[in-house]
Amino acid sequence: xxxxxxRERSKLRRQRIGLAFQSPELLPELSVADNVAITLLxxxxxxxxxxxxxxxxLRRVGLxxxxxxxxDEISRGEAQRVAIARALVHPATxxxxxxxxxxxxxxxxxxxxxxxxxxxxxxxxxACLIATHDMSVAAACxxxxxxxxxxx
Amino acid sequence: MITLRVASFFAxxxxxxxxxxxxxxxLGGFAxxxxxxxxxxxxxxxxxxxxxxxxxxxxxxxSSTDDVRLLMSARAITIEGFGQVPVHxxxxxxxxxxDPLSIPPGLTRLPGPGEAVLSPGLLRAGISAGDxxxxxxxxxxRADGSIGxxxxxxxSEGFVYARPPTNRSLGEGGALxxxxxxxxxxxxxxxxxxxxxxxxxxxxxGALWMLLIPAGYLLFGCARASSPVRExxxxxxxxxxxxxxxxxxLVAVESxxxxxxxxxxxxxxxxxxxxxxxxxxxxxxxxxxxAFRPPVWCSLLAxxxxxxxxxxxxxxxxxxxxxxxxxxxxxTSLHLLPLILALIAMAISPLISGDLGLAVLFGGLLLSLLAxxxxxxxxxxxxxHRMSGRSRPTTWLAGKRLALRAGNVSRPAVxxxxxxxxxxxxxxxxxxxxxxxxxxxxxxxxxxxSVNWRDxxxxxxxxxxxxxxxxxxxxxxxxxxTNGLDGIPTSLGSVSFPSCEALRAFMDDAELACDGSGNLFxxxxxxxxxxxxxxxxxxxxxxxxxxxDVVQLFEGLPAVNPSQLMGPTxxxxxxxxxxxxxxxxxAGLLVVATVREIGDRTITxxxxxSRMLRAGLTTREARATDLIASLTPIAISIPVGYVCAVLxxxxxxxxxxxxxxxxxxxxxxxxxxxxAALLIVAIHAWQQRSDDQVI
Numbered sequence: 001x002x003x004x005x006x007r008e009r010s011k012l013r014r015q016r017i018g019l020a021f022q023s024p025e026l027l028p029e030l031s032v033a034d035n036v037a038i039t040l041l042x043x044x045x046x047x048x049x050x051x052x053x054x055x056x057x058l059r060r061v062g063l064x065x066x067x068x069x070x071x072d073e074i075s076r077g078e079a080q081r082v083a084i085a086r087a088l089v090h091p092a093t094x095x096x097x098x099x100x101x102x103x104x105x106x107x108x109x110x111x112x113x114x115x116x117x118x119x120x121x122x123x124x125x126x127a128c129l130i131a132t133h134d135m136s137v138a139a140a141c142x143x144x145x146x147x148x149x150x151x152x
Numbered sequence: 153m154i155t156l157r158v159a160s161f162f163a164x165x166x167x168x169x170x171x172x173x174x175x176x177x178x179l180g181g182f183a184x185x186x187x188x189x190x191x192x193x194x195x196x197x198x199x200x201x202x203x204x205x206x207x208x209x210x211x212x213x214x215s216s217t218d219d220v221r222l223l224m225s226a227r228a229i230t231i232e233g234f235g236q237v238p239v240h241x242x243x244x245x246x247x248x249x250x251d252p253l254s255i256p257p258g259l260t261r262l263p264g265p266g267e268a269v270l271s272p273g274l275l276r277a278g279i280s281a282g283d284x285x286x287x288x289x290x291x292x293x294r295a296d297g298s299i300g301x302x303x304x305x306x307x308s309e310g311f312v313y314a315r316p317p318t319n320r321s322l323g324e325g326g327a328l329x330x331x332x333x334x335x336x337x338x339x340x341x342x343x344x345x346x347x348x349x350x351x352x353x354x355x356x357x358g359a360l361w362m363l364l365i366p367a368g369y370l371l372f373g374c375a376r377a378s379s380p381v382r383e384x385x386x387x388x389x390x391x392x393x394x395x396x397x398x399x400x401x402l403v404a405v406e407s408x409x410x411x412x413x414x415x416x417x418x419x420x421x422x423x424x425x426x427x428x429x430x431x432x433x434x435x436x437x438x439x440x441x442x443a444f445r446p447p448v449w450c451s452l453l454a455x456x457x458x459x460x461x462x463x464x465x466x467x468x469x470x471x472x473x474x475x476x477x478x479x480x481x482x483x484t485s486l487h488l489l490p491l492i493l494a495l496i497a498m499a500i501s502p503l504i505s506g507d508l509g510l511a512v513l514f515g516g517l518l519l520s521l522l523a524x525x526x527x528x529x530x531x532x533x534x535x536x537h538r539m540s541g542r543s544r545p546t547t548w549l550a551g552k553r554l555a556l557r558a559g560n561v562s563r564p565a566v567x568x569x570x571x572x573x574x575x576x577x578x579x580x581x582x583x584x585x586x587x588x589x590x591x592x593x594x595x596x597x598x599x600x601x602s603v604n605w606r607d608x609x610x611x612x613x614x615x616x617x618x619x620x621x622x623x624x625x626x627x628x629x630x631x632x633x634t635n636g637l638d639g640i641p642t643s644l645g646s647v648s649f650p651s652c653e654a655l656r657a658f659m660d661d662a663e664l665a666c667d668g669s670g671n672l673f674x675x676x677x678x679x680x681x682x683x684x685x686x687x688x689x690x691x692x693x694x695x696x697x698x699x700x701d702v703v704q705l706f707e708g709l710p711a712v713n714p715s716q717l718m719g720p721t722x723x724x725x726x727x728x729x730x731x732x733x734x735x736x737x738x739a740g741l742l743v744v745a746t747v748r749e750i751g752d753r754t755i756t757x758x759x760x761x762s763r764m765l766r767a768g769l770t771t772r773e774a775r776a777t778d779l780i781a782s783l784t785p786i787a788i789s790i791p792v793g794y795v796c797a798v799l800x801x802x803x804x805x806x807x808x809x810x811x812x813x814x815x816x817x818x819x820x821x822x823x824x825x826x827x828a829a830l831l832i833v834a835i836h837a838w839q840q841r842s843d844d845q846v847i
Contacts, residue, residue: 010770025766029556030549039768041545086767 014039018087018126020117022100024079026071026086033058033067036086043090057085061116077109081116088120096121096128102137114140155398159405165381172755173379174410176748177462180374181414185458187367187741189422191359192454196446197439198355201305204440205344205351207257208303210240211337213330221248222331225322225606225711228345229284229312230699232722233277233436235346237310239268239284241606241711243322253333256313258303263289266317266708272298273308273348273438283700285707286314301440306349307430308438316607316710323607323710348437348726357514362734365521366574366741369567371458372525373745375407375465378752380759382406400467407466408459415455422451435733437726483558487530490523491796498799502806513803517577520796521570527792528566532785533558539784546773550780553760558785560756564749565785568828569793571742575824576797576817578735580804583811585728597660599719600673601691601702602629606711608687616689617650619705624697625649625658626705627690628682629675647675647690648682655679658692673717695719746828750835753782757836779836783829790825797821 004012026035034041037054041047055067061081066074074082080101087096098117102110114137121128130141138144163174213220225241244262248254255261263269267289268281275298281288290297291313299311322328329341344351350358386399427445431438497516501509532554539551554561605612613628620626631645649655652666655677664670670677672690691702691714699714699722706712716723757778764774801817804810 007770010772014768014770019766019768021766025763027549027552027763027767029552034552035767038545038549041548042769042773044545047543 014043015090015092016094018090018093018096020080020083020087020096020098020101022103024071024076024083026079026082028071030071031067032063032069032071032074032082035071035082036067036089038086039090053091054085054089057089058082060088060120061085077105077112080105080109080113084113084116084120088124088126093124094126096126098128098130098132100132101130102132102134110134110137155401155405159402159409162382162385162402162406163409167381170379170381172751173377173382176374176377176751177407177410178414180370180377180744180748181411181458181462182418183414183741183744184367184371184374184462185411185415185418185455186422186426187363187370187737188454188458189418189426189451190737191363191367192446192450193422193427193444194350194355194359194363195352196450197443198350198352198359200440200443201347201349201355202352204257204302204305205347206336206340208334209340209343210256210329211332211335212339212341213332214339218330218332220245220330221251221254221333223322224329224331224341225327226329226341226343227711227713229703229714230716230722231274231277231279231310232698233726234274234310234348235722235724235726237274237312238343238345239312239314240343241314241316241322243316248333251333253335256299256303256334258293258300259291259313260293261291263291263313263315265315267291268312268314270298271304271309271311272296273306274298274310274312276308277310279310279700283704284312284314285704285709285712289313289315304440305344305347305351306437306439306443307441308436309348311343317708320708320710321607326606328606346725346727348729349439349443350727350730354727354730358730358734360518361514361521362574362578362738363741365518366570366738366745367458368461369570370741370745370748371411371462372465373563373567373749373752375411375462376469376752377748378755380755403469404463404467408463411462412459415458419451419455423448427451432733434736435729437729483530483533485530487526491520491527491792494519494523495796495799498796498803501803510807510809513800513807513809517796517800520573520800524569524573524789524792525566528569528785528789529558529562531788531792532562532565535784535788539780546776546780549764549777550784553777553781554784561753561781562785562789564746564753564782564828564832565789567742567746567749568786568825569789571739571746571828572790572793572821572825573796574735574738574742574793576794576821577800577810578731578738579820580797580801580810580812580817582728582731582735583813583816584804584809585725585731587724587811593716593721593723594718595720596718597695598658599693599695599697600658600717601693601699601714602673602688602717603691603702603706603712603714604688605706605709605713606687608685608709610684612709613682613686613689615708616705619707620691623657623694624702624705625654625692627655627658627672627675627677627692628686629688629690630683630686643671643676644674645676646678647672648678648680650679650681652679658690690717693719698722746831747835750832753832754835757782775836779833782832782836786825786829786832790821790829793825794818794821 033051033054036057037050040050040053058064058067061084063078063081066078071079102113105113117128118140130137132138210224222245223243227239227241228236229239231237242262244254249262259269266287268284268286269289269292270281272294275296292298293300316322389399429444430441494516497512501513504512536551536554536558539547540555542548617626627647627649629645629647634643649658655666656662656664666679668678693702702714703712761774761778764777798817801810801812805812
């Protein structure tokens with residue numbers, strides 16, 4: 001990584017690594033589909049193609065009907081699903097990094113989002129790195145590293 | 153009480169993120185407060201000048217039953233730096249020499265025969281009664297014998313009272329005005345020609361245009377200064393169940409407390425220093441002592457108004473999140489209506505004669521300035537929707553961002569439009585007042601004046617010629633003007649020169665015909681003696697000769713009245729200097745407002761860029777998107793301000809008020825507008841000077 005230029009690192013990050021945060025961090029000026037397609041558009045994809053791929057990504061997270069909605073028309077749990085759809089929209093994505101993706105959600109939504117994350121990365125064959133305080137989320141992962149524990 | 157306590161807690165927060173809002177409100181309150189106090193001071197100075205002007209305007213005897221105390225001939229001399237200086241020739245009617253009503257304000261008595269009393273402004277410029285062909289009088293009630301403050305509208309103006317010499321009078325008939333004296337009347341002789349201070353109507357207009365509206369722009373921006381802390385706390389209170397109205401009151405009191413600190417400082421500066429000013433930067437005028445100092449209660453009221461306005465504006469902003477969808481403010485073509493009305497008013501103003509036409513022109517100007525906050529966001533929103541369809545992702549996203557927040561994102565552009573408009577219109581007015589009066593006098597190889605006087609005698613022309621140096625040629629005018637069948641004068645009479653050489657030297661033209669077929673300025677040329685009833689001459693002098701030098705040739709003649717026909721002139725309106733001072737004040741306020749608005753934009757940009765980075769954009773893309781969104785309204789604001797300024801200049805030119813030098817006007821507007829754009833780019837660059845980061 002250190003040998004890459006800034007531009008190459010940016011490109012690598014956008015195409016290979018998906019990011020999901022504690023807060024969905026959607027852009028309020030864009031529709032749900034535009035939010036998902038944004039990285040593709042900035043990668044130079046044709047709009048029609050980018051939106052088609054975004055719709056497919058939304059379908060995978062169960063939000064097929066929500067593409068044309070504004071971001072304040074969907075619930076918080078749905079917004080977090082959109083964030084995951086956005087993180088996984090690029091066909092070249094290999095790694096999903098999620099920082100406390102369920103911290104702001106109620107218990108049921110947290111369970112749904114965790115299941116979604118796991119199913120998505122498993123079905124696509126991606127790696128996923130989740131930072132969480134929620135042991136039920138951690139329990140769904142293949143490997144757990146407790147940062148409080150002393151190094152072995 | 154609880155509202156005040158919580159508001160104080162908000163206002164005095166030590167959270168660093170609250171400092172921008174605190175600084176904005178305190179410094180904005182100070183600057184806007186000082187501007188509003190200066191506006192009140194300017195209007196007070198205008199009121200004093202108007203009152204003094206009215207007091208020295210003599211009352212005319214309208215009927216035969218009126219007691220005529222004085223005869224007056226109102227003349228003027230153009231003096232460099234003063235424009236046209238009024239010279240009032242007074243001749244008391246027998247028995248009224250020492251009548252108190254015969255004595256103008258600022259004088260202890262009438263000047264003696266052949267004497268003149270000058271204003272202190274003329275004396276200070278090194279001009280004496282001798283320079284006007286008269287003797288110095290000590291009739292003024294100042295220690296140096298010049299006109300006292302009661303008879304002045306400013307300490308720097310040019311003004312003269314003169315009296316015919318012993319063996320002369322003001323004659324009879326013509327423009328001789330019988331006066332009741334210096335007493336309030338409905339029929340008085342207006343004195344002012346080119347006053348060097350603003351009379352009340354001009355002062356009120358100037359205060360509104362150059363101080364109050366720019367101060368309003370600054371204060372409105374400050375009152376809505378962004379603060380994440382305030383927003384978070386307001387949000388928290390709302391979630392805890394505090395009503396929106398109560399939160400608005402809290403915000404209003406918080407703003408009022410902070411602005412009050414700035415306004416209090418402004419009041420201290422104003423009462424101790426500012427209100428005592430009699431002279432101002434970029435302006436040679438000197439006000440009468442105390443003219444700029446309104447009553448203290450006026451100043452306190454003005455300060456209170458600033459605080460209240462800031463509180464109202466703060467409370468009218470969105471204080472809690474809307475429960476409805478984020479659709480952005482809707483802009484319709486109705487938002488254009490005020491500007492369209494303003495432009496129509498300016499456009500039709502030449503069709504309306506007199507002061508009403510002038511009021512319509514300036515009404516259009518003021519309405520344009522007030523309409524900009526509605527127009528620029530509306531146009532930016534319309535352009536943003538077009539940008540949203542572009543394939544280039546930065547332009548597309550910038551368009552989306554701008555479409556959602558056209559009101560907020562356009563705020564620096566609104567101030568920029570005002571700045572461009574203000575610069576263009578002030579430049580046109582300055583140009584017009586400074587140079588336009590002289591545009592009606594054609595340039596030529598020599599300077600030529602038509603000079604007349606009253607109570608002419610047979611030897612007057614010979615005496616004038618005897619005093620004239622060799623290079624100054626005097627032609628004697630005689631005869632009456634004759635009109636053609638269409639009523640247009642075919643000849644103004646004839647002008648006689650002592651010799652053909654003198655005639656040719658007059659215009660420095662060796663080809664001029666000496667056979668009586670020539671024509672000079674509408675006068676038929678002749679070679680021969682002057683007529684015995686001559687009371688008017690043409691004076692030809694080398695280019696650059698001063699009008700005062702010409703007047704000195706007429707020493708001993710009453711009511712000398714020079715009128716320049718050709719050559720370079722000193723004619724200007726000293727009011728132009730007030731436009732320059734006012735523009736400097738307005739520009740200062742608007743530049744501060746622009747920088748402050750850009751500061752606000754920077755804070756919101758940082759928040760939105762962070763969100764764009766998290767969405768997957770690179771730093772470069774996020775910056776470019778933000779810069780395009782910020783500069784698009786600026787790109788709209790410059791032509792809008794420019795069009796308003798050009799229309800004002802064009803229509804003002806039709807009234808002889810403004811200059812219309814389109815190239816210079818365009819350069820001024822472009823410079824001001826591009827400076828604002830560069831400022832935004834520079835602040836963006838400074839804000840984001842850190843290296844590209846990759847999240």
